[in-house]
Amino acid sequence: MSKSIGNEAEKKALEYLAQKGFRVLFQNFSTPLGEIDLIGLMENTLIFVEVKYRASDLFGSALEMVGYQKQQKLKKTAASFLQKHKQYQSLACRFDVVAITANQIEWVKGAFQ
Numbered sequence: 001m002s003k004s005i006g007n008e009a010e011k012k013a014l015e016y017l018a019q020k021g022f023r024v025l026f027q028n029f030s031t032p033l034g035e036i037d038l039i040g041l042m043e044n045t046l047i048f049v050e051v052k053y054r055a056s057d058l059f060g061s062a063l064e065m066v067g068y069q070k071q072q073k074l075k076k077t078a079a080s081f082l083q084k085h086k087q088y089q090s091l092a093c094r095f096d097v098v099a100i101t102a103n104q105i106e107w108v109k110g111a112f113q
Contacts, residue, residue: 009053
């Protein structure tokens with residue numbers, strides 16, 4: 001997937017989440033361990049969001065692309081984020097996935113722990 005397609009998918013996801021009350025804190029938080037597409041707040045919960053785009057489900061859904069290894073990478077990156085930003089350590093945390101296929105958006109809250 002090209003960087004521009006990925007950026008467009010993240011933009012769509014952010015607009016969608018913002019309409020639902022998500023307040024973005026960071027986009028593309030990156031460490032040597034990995035990257036988290038969106039980090040934000042909703043109520044008193046810190047949410048780490050992975051955005052996945054697929055043109056079609058022909059070779060697997062966007063949601064299926066967030067497998068065990070990707071989840072582990074996201075967890076390590078989130079731990080690094082919390083070490084750097086101690087002001088968020090007292091909040092409940094959650095990992096969500098926004099799966100975009102063509103023009104459909106699916107927001108899976110608490111996609112993994």
